Amino acid sequence: MGCERAYIPYGRQNIDDDDITGVIDVLKSDWLTTGPKIEEFEQAFAEFCGVSHAVAVCNGTAALHCAAYAAGIQPGDEVVVTPMTFAASVNCVVYLGATPVFADVEPDTLLIDPAEVEKKITDRTRAIVAVDYAGQSCNYDTLRAIADRHGLVLIADACHAIGGNYKSRLVGSLADLSTFSFHPVKHMTTGEGGMVTTDNARFADQMRKFRNHGISTDHRERVDKGVWSYEMTDLGFNYRITDFQCALGLKQLGKLPEWVERRQAIAQQYDRTLKTVSGVYPLSVRPDVSHAYHLYVVKIDSQMSGAGRDAVFEKMRNNNIGVNVHYIPVHLHPYYQEHFRTIEGLCPVAEAAFRQVLSLPMFPGLTCREVDRVMDILKKALGNKL
Ligand SMILES: *Cc1c(COP(=O)(O)O)cnc(C)c1O
Numbered sequence: 001m002g003c004e005r006a007y008i009p010y011g012r013q014n015i016d017d018d019d020i021t022g023v024i025d026v027l028k029s030d031w032l033t034t035g036p037k038i039e040e041f042e043q044a045f046a047e048f049c050g051v052s053h054a055v056a057v058c059n060g061t062a063a064l065h066c067a068a069y070a071a072g073i074q075p076g077d078e079v080v081v082t083p084m085t086f087a088a089s090v091n092c093v094v095y096l097g098a099t100p101v102f103a104d105v106e107p108d109t110l111l112i113d114p115a116e117v118e119k120k121i122t123d124r125t126r127a128i129v130a131v132d133y134a135g136q137s138c139n140y141d142t143l144r145a146i147a148d149r150h151g152l153v154l155i156a157d158a159c160h161a162i163g164g165n166y167k168s169r170l171v172g173s174l175a176d177l178s179t180f181s182f183h184p185v186k187h188m189t190t191g192e193g194g195m196v197t198t199d200n201a202r203f204a205d206q207m208r209k210f211r212n213h214g215i216s217t218d219h220r221e222r223v224d225k226g227v228w229s230y231e232m233t234d235l236g237f238n239y240r241i242t243d244f245q246c247a248l249g250l251k252q253l254g255k256l257p258e259w260v261e262r263r264q265a266i267a268q269q270y271d272r273t274l275k276t277v278s279g280v281y282p283l284s285v286r287p288d289v290s291h292a293y294h295l296y297v298v299k300i301d302s303q304m305s306g307a308g309r310d311a312v313f314e315k316m317r318n319n320n321i322g323v324n325v326h327y328i329p330v331h332l333h334p335y336y337q338e339h340f341r342t343i344e345g346l347c348p349v350a351e352a353a354f355r356q357v358l359s360l361p362m363f364p365g366l367t368c369r370e371v372d373r374v375m376d377i378l379k380k381a382l383g384n385k386l
Contacts, residue, residue, distance in 0.1 A: 005319075005320055006320065007320045007321075007322060008320065008321050008322055008361045008366070008370055008373070008374065009322040009361065009363075010185075010295075010322045010323060010324045010359055010360070010361050010362065010363075011184075011185040011186075011294075011361070011362060011363045012184075012185075012363045012365060013184040013185070013189045013363075014255070014259065014363070014364055014365055015189075018251055019248055019251045019252065022247040022248060022250065022251040023244045023247050023248050025247065026243045026244040026246075026247040027244055029243070031220070031243050032242055032243055032244060033240055033241075033242045033243055034218045034219045034220045034240065034243075035220060035243040036243070037243035037244075037246040037247050037250070038056055038241065038243060038246050040246065040250060041054075041056055041246035041247075041249045041250050041253075042054040042055065042056050042195070044250055044253055045172075045180075045195055045197070045249075045253060046197060048170075048172070048253060048256075049170050049171065049172025049173050049178070049197045050169075050170045050172070050173045051172055051173045051178075051197045051198060051199050052198075052199050052201070052204075053197065053198050053199065053200070053201065053203075053204035054172075054195050054196070054197045055195065055196045055198075055204055055207040055208055055211065056193070056194070056195050056241045056246060056249075057193070057194045057195070057196070057207075057211050057239040057240070057241055058192060058193065058194065058211075058238075058239050058240060058241050059181065059182075059183070059192045059193060059194045060088065060159050060179060060180060060181025060182070060183065060186075060193075060194040061088040061091070061092070061181075061194070062194055062211070062237070062239035063179040063180060063181065063194030063195055063196045064088055064089060064091075064092035064129075064155075064157060064179050064194075065092045065095050065096075065210075065237070065239070066179075066196050066207040066210050066211060066239065067092070067155050067177040067178075067179050067196050067207070068092040068093060068095070068096055068098075068127070068129075068155065069096060069206065069207070069210050070177060070196075070198070070200075070202075070203040070204075070206045070207050070210070071126065071127045071153035071155060071176070071177060071203075072126065072153070073093060073096045073098045073126050073127055074096060074097065074098065074126070075096070075097030075098065076097075076098070076124065077096075077098040077099070077124060077125070077126035077127075078098065078099045078100075078101045078120075078122060078124045078125045078126065079093040079098050079099070079100055079101065079125070079126055079127045079128070079129060080101050080102075080103050080112075080117050080120045080121065080125060080127075080128045080129070081093060081100045081101065081102055081103070081112075081128075081129045081330070082102070082103065082105060082111075082112040082129070082130065082131050082133070082330075082350075083102045083104070083105070083329035083330050083331045083332075083346075083347045083350040083351075084105045084110045084111075084112075084131065084133050084327060084329060084350045084353070084354075085131040085133065085157065085327055085330060086159075086326075086327060087330050087333060087335075089129055089131050089157045089330070090129070090330045090336070092129070093129065094339075098126065099124075099340065100330075100336075100340065101120045101122075101125070102120075102330070102331045102342060102346055102347050103116040103117045103119070103120045103347075104116045104347040104348065104349045104350055105133075105347070105349050105350050105353070106349070107349050107352075107353065108283065108284035109133070109136060109283055109284050109285075109286065110133050110134070110283060110297070110350070110353055110357075111130075111131075111132070111133055111136065111138045111139065112128075112130050112131065112138055112143075113349075114139055114142040114143055114146060117143065117146055118146055121146070121150050121152075125150060125152060126152060126153065127152050127153040127154070127155055128143060128146070128147055128152055128153075128154050128155065129155045129157055130143055130154070130155070130156050130157065130175065131156075131157040131159075131160070132156065132157070132158050132159075132160050132161035132164070132171065132292075133160060133295075134160055134283060134291075134293070134294060134295040134296070134297050134326075135160040135161050135164055135263075135291050135292035135293045135294040135295065136161070136164070136283075136285060136286065136289050136291045136292075137156075137158075137161055137164060137165070137166035137171060137174060137289050138156070138166075139286075140154075140156070140166055140174040140175065141167070143175075144175075147176075153176050153177070154175040154176050154177075155175055155176065155177045155178075155179070156171075156174055156175035156177070156178040156179070157178075157179050158171050158172060158174075158175075158178045158179060158180055159179065159180055159181040159186060159294070160186075160292065160294035160295065161292045161294070162180055162186075162187050162188070162256065162292060163187060163256050163257060163259070163260035163292045164260070164289065164290045164291055164292030165289065165290045166288065166289050166290075167288045167289075171292065172197040173197070173199070176198065176200060176203070177196055177197070177198045177200075177203060178196065178197045178198070179194065179195070179196050180194060180195040180196075180197070181193070181194050182194060182195070182245075182249060182252075186294060187256060187259060187260065187263075187292065187294060188249065188252035188253060188255070188256050188259070189248070189249075189252060190241065190245035190246065190248050190249040190252070191245055191248070192245070193241050193245050193246075193249060194241075206234075209233070209234055209236055210234065210236040210237065210239070211236065211237065211238075211239035211240055212236060212238070212239075212240060213232055213236045213237065213238060214232050214233055214234030214235050214236030215230050215231065215232050215233075215236070216230065216231060216233055217230050258364075259364040260292050260293070262364040263292065263293035263294075263362060263363075263364060264290075264291065264293060266293070266296070266362060266366055266371055267282075267291070267293050267296055267362070269368060269371045270282065270296055270298075270360060270371065270374075270375070273371075273372075273375045274298065274375075277305075277375075277378070277379060277382070278304050278305060279300060279301045279302070279303070279304030279305025279306065279382070280298050280299070280300055280301075280305055280378065280382070281298060281299045281301065282296070282297070282298050283297050283298075283299070293362055294362070295326055295359045295362055296359065296360045296361075296362040297326065297357050297358070297359050297360075298357070298358050298360060299353065299356040299357055299358075300312055300356050300357075300358055301356065302356075305382050306382050306383045307381060307382050307383060309325075309355060309356055309357070309358055311381070312358060312378070312381045312382065313325065313358060315377075315380070315381035316358075316374075316377055316378065316381050319377045319380070319381075321360075321361065321373075321374055321377050321378075322361060323358050323359060323360060323361070324358075324359040325354075325357060325358065325359065326357065326359050327354070328354060329347060329350045329351055329354050331346050331347060332344060332351070332354075360374055360378075361374055
């Protein structure tokens with residue numbers, strides 16, 4: 001088999017010599033963790049998103065936990081969430097003893113439907129967690145108005161959307177708190193890593209403590225001041241990220257804008273080809289967003305296309321195309337069914353979409369020829385003649 005048939009994953013990181021040098025420099029320095037690279041990365045990231053504060057943590061799940069904690073979510077509270085996401089977006093609510101309340105998504109974008117959010121609000125609701133599914137920002141003006149009307153905190157799980165914007169406003173600045181992941185499959189990586197952005201100084205302080213056991217000073221502050229004593233004032237966690245990870249993050253952030261452009265160009269190439277394929281539809285993109293394309297998701301209508309999603313998935317995988325399915329609706333996971341009695345039928349739009357969606361390969365290193373190969377194999381999987 002030649003390289004022509006090599007496996008194409010659905011996502012892949014991009015690491016160059018400049019990234020490697022950045023990491024090595026930190027490994028040779030005095031500070032491997034709680035050092036100066038943390039703040040440097042946080043400041044660069046805050047500037048990139050046009051906000052005043054960014055708090056770096058060890059992964060995107062920790063970022064969500066920090067954000068939910070800063071939002072003041074407590075046992076007895078309800079939080080409105082979307083089913084069309086990775087479980088972590090909802091788990092953060094459960095970590096704090098609160099109850100997730102699922103609001104269904106819009107059929108064409110699979111973003112949380114503001115009208116459904118409104119229906120789920122009670123006098124116990126404390127917050128909304130919106131997810132920028134696939135990389136397109138939610139309808140934040142409408143969500144903001146709902147949150148303000150009911151006194152709720154608006155959290156954006158923006159793990160898919162870094163580098164995008166909504167009505168010319170930057171992702172990371174669209175909610176009270178926005179969270180990011182730097183897992184290798186995301187737009188930029190630190191191996192494992194995460195970030196929360198906010199314009200609220202009190203939230204930022206609370207999260208800085210929360211990531212360090214609920215202690216008010218960190219190790220370096222105490223070294224600098226020549227003191228040893230510290231006080232734990234809240235119950236926190238060790239959610240710290242290392243300096244060498246932040247060095248990698250800084251290098252990656254510099255390359256992010258060109259990577260997002262490349263993702264958008266790949267999406268256009270898919271869009272153009274799919275116009276000629278019946279029964280396979282890309283999700284709608286609203287005109288007021290710049291889509292960051294963490295994922296390129298299509299819906300397969302088996303009536304029109306001649307093959308169902310599962311059959312297409314299997315045929316493409318057998319031909320070395322790393323397609324994937326995002327996501328099993330969170331409320332259908334056994335844990336949620338058992339603990340929150342969330343049964344099938346709760347979110348019919350998300351459930352129907354789940355049976356049809358397929359994520360095609362999408363990462364900046366994907367070549368035009370590889371995109372063509374993905375499209376040829378998709379057509380073959382549907383039974384169309386090449
Ligand atoms: C990746 C991801 C997370 C979790 O991030 P980790 O860094 O893997 O913990 C949470 N929410 C969404 C939408 C994600 O895509």
